Amino acid sequence: MTDAEGADAALPDDLDIDALRAALVEWYEADHRDYPWRRTDxxxxxxxxxxxxxxxxxxxxxxxxxxxxxxxxxxxxxxxxxxxxxxxxxxxxxxxxxxxxxxxxxxxxxxxxxxxxxxxxxxxxxxxxxxxxxxxxxxxxxxxxNAGDAVVDTNVKRVLYRAFGVEDDDEEFERAASELMPDGESRVWNNAIMELGGVACQQRPRCDEEGCPWRRWCRAYETGDFTAPDVPTQPEFEGSRRQFRGRVVRVLGEHDELPLDELGPRIRVDYAPAGESGREWLRGLLDDLEDDGLIEVIERDEGTVARLRA
Missing domain, CATH: 1.10.340.30 (Hypothetical protein; domain 2)
Structure with missing residues (x-):
């Protein structure tokens, strides 16, 4: 955090800012919209x-x-x-x-x-x-x-509001954006966070489709509530794959690891190991999350377990 005491910080005080920064920049540099003005200074x-x-x-x-x-x-x-x-x-x-x-x-x-x-x-x-x-x-x-301040546009506000619960207030958005941006990195950082808002965290979010790098920390992804200052009503998510993925991340965040048949009932009330919403369905969900680098699925003699990726 940039605030020495942390009490007046706009972001939650338990965020791993270094990990957040690294994840976003890695995501942006791996693949982003290649507009020609991004190739010049x-x-x-x-x-x-x-x-x-x-x-x-x-x-x-x-x-x-x-x-x-x-x-x-x-x-x-x-x-x-x-x-x-x-x-x-x-x-x-x-x-x-x-x-x-x-x-x-x-x-x-x-x-x-x-x-x-x-x-x-x-x-x-x-x-x-x-x-x-x-x-x-x-x-x-x-x-x-490379000498700018943190950019705060509509897309960035949406990201900050959804991911970290930043208050819908211009000063709070400015403070949160400034706390997140690494010193002397305004070129790559502002491009990256605007890309995140413009591609993954749209009004109708595309978290999984675009591989949002902040899913692990994002409150909206965890709860399924994707309202935002410019999104006054919730997109439909009840029963969606995105909702269940968010539940997996949330539940595993509360445990070191869980066997599949202990995780399943915590994800949906109608979980039945051999049923339509059973182990096969859950394993597909976990495989997707593992491909995205969010969790690990480990095969042990006593059975399969899942845990958040460290």
Whole structure:
């Protein structure tokens, strides 16, 4: 925790922060959506992507971003462009409010005229650019210069609320996000936690499908309650495989290990070893969890047991 006493921390004080961090970064680096702006640290390229993404789905932004940079590849080129041409491009690509194109053109001029062609590097200094608010400034500082604060957008709030029970309050979300982010790692961390919210912890969660790396610690996954600030009603989960997986993780968290026929009745009341919801059904559930690295299934002379992976 970053708070020395822990009393005022936004996150539960029993969380293994180092393990959380390592799990998320490993998950992100193993496989993530390969948007082209994630392969560059050029602040101009990243600023263009951030402004375009404000009103447009990311998959649609790719083509527009490529076309924009082909036409105006640097801040100097954009500053020299006719503003009406920039606005026309923006409109043709259906990128939302045309004022953003005007602001982007103006910001490029500021970089050239006021900063000698070099982008400012901190969130505070980047906000001096026209149309660049706190979120965009922090994103550019993070992804271009690895010098940002913890990003807190709707997706990140959803993750923090569901996983750790962070209070639905902007200050609490900011504090929790800051406690989680490792020092000096804003580039990879902010990309990773936004990817988690955008891919696995969507409004309708895809915990198992996307191999969410925080399932072991997640309150929503344990309880099946996936409400969130932007999800006022619960997605259907009663009787789902996801619900039973969450129960397995919760029950094994309360015991060192359990034989299958002791675990089964704790997972569902209609468990019968030889029945439809019996050992074969339970073993399939456990095999999935073992493949995800959450549990271990151990064969012993006296029978099969399951336990959480250390």
């Amino acid at each position: 050029d602040p101009y390229d990243i600023l263009v992507s951030e402004v375009m993404s404000q009103q447009t789905q990311l998959d649609r932004v790719v083509e527009a971003w490529d076309g924009f940079l082909d036409r105006w590849p640097t801040a100097e080129a954009l500053a020299d462009a006719d503003r009406s041409e920039v606005v026309a491009f923006w409109s043709d690509q259906r990128l939302g409010y045309n004022n953003r194109a005007r602001y982007l053109h103006e910001a490029a001029g500021q970089v050239v005229d006021d900063y000698g062609g070099e982008f400012p590097e901190t969130p505070a200094d980047l906000q001096e650019l026209m149309g660049v608010g706190p979120y965009t400034a922090n994103a550019v500082a993070s992804f271009a210069f």
